[in-house]
Amino acid sequence: MTSPTAAGHDLAGRHILLGITGSIAAYKAAMLCRLWKTAGAEVQVVMTPLAKQFITPLTMATLSKRPILVEFFDPENGAWNSHVSLGEWADCYVIAPATANTLAKMATGVADNLLLTTYLSARCPVVVAPAMDLDMYAHEATQQNLRTLAARGVRIVEPGEGELASGLSGKGRMAEPQQIAEYVGRLLGETDEKKKTLAGKRMIVTAGATIEAIDPVRFISNHSSGKMGYAIAGELAARGAEVTLVSGRTALPTPPGVERVDVLSAAEMYEATVKAFDRADGAVMCAAVADYTPESASETKLKKGDGELFIRLRRTQDIAAELGARKGGRLLVGFALETNDEKAHAQSKLRRKNFDFIVLNSLRDAGAGFRGDTNKVTLIDHAGSEELPLMSKREVAERIVDRIEGLLTR
C-alpha cells in the first residue's frame, strides 16, 4: 500500500480532524485514518450519532489511538467536549464521508451535533468528501448546498462514478481514501508558507470589465467582477512573481505584493498592457474587454428625444491577439467565456490568439462565470483538455498558477 508520504506529503506533527457521518462509505474512513497515521499525522475522529451505526467507535479509536468524540459531553462524567478547542487544534478538518444531510446542515448553519458545531467554529481549511446515491448527489438542493459551501471556501473532493450501495451505478461514490489523503497532503503543504517558486518572474494579469463611455454619464460594460483575475494575481505574487495587475473598475482590494494599474476603457487597457509586456515573462488575459466602443463619446450628456437612438460602435483592439502576435518566448494564458459550442470556440481562440493554454468557462455551468466566488473551468492547451470540478475561485487560481509555474520553470 502506498502512503501519502510516498506521494511527497510528510504529515509528521500535523493535526487532522476526521469527521464521519452516517453513510455506508464510513468504512473507507478507517483506511483514510490509517493512511494519515502512517504519514505521521495525529488524527482525532468526530462522528455523528448515526455514523456509529456504520462503523464502530472501537475501530476508529483503535486506528486513531484516541477516544472518539460524538456527544457534546461525556454522559458518564459530564466532561465537556469543546468544539471550539477542537477547531483550534486542527490543521485541517476533513468530513469523509459527508452525507447530503450533513452538507445541507453545513450550508445552512445547523448545529445539532458535535461534528457540525466543530465545523462552525473551525478556523482551519475544511474539506468534504460527499458520498450518496446518484440522484441525491445530482439533486439541485445538494448541488446548491455544495456551491454555497465552495463559495465559503470549503474544499470538495468530488465523488467518483461507479457502483453504489443502492445497487445503482453513477456519480456519488465517495472518492477513494488514497485520493482524499493526497488532496489533504497537498492542501496542508500549500497552507504552509508558499514556496517562492516564481521569484524573478514578471507577470501581467488583466482583470475586470472595461468601461466604454457613451457620454459623460453613460457607458457600455459587462458583468465581470474581476474576482478570478485578482485571485490569479494574488496567487502569482504569493509564489514570488512580480505582478502588474491591469485592472478595470472593481470594488476589490489589491492583493498583497501586487502592483495595480487602474484603467477604464479597452484602449487604456491596451496601452498599459502592451507597455508592460515588453519586460514581462508572461501574461494572463483575464479581463472582459469590450469588443466594441462608441465611435465617439459625446462631450455633453445626450438628451432624450421622441424617437429611437442609434449609437455607432467601432471595434476595439484585441489586446490578447496583439500580445500573441509579439509574444516570442513569453507565456500567454487566455480566458474564454462561452454560452454554446464551448470547446470548439475556446480551441479556435487558443490558436488564433497564440495562447499557451486557455481557461474555458461556460455560462451553462451552474456556479461558473461572473460575480460568484466559485468557478467550474476546463483548461485547454494544444495537447488536450482537463475539466476541473466546481471549486472556489481561489482554488481555480491555484490550479491555473500550477500550470503557469510548470511552463515557466521548465
Ligand code: C5P
Ligand atoms: O475573443 P474573446 O473576447 O472571447 O477572447 C477572450 C480572451 O481574449 C480573454 O483572454 C480576454 O481577456 C482577451 N481579450 C483581450 N482584448 C480584447 C478582447 C479579448 O485581451 N479586446
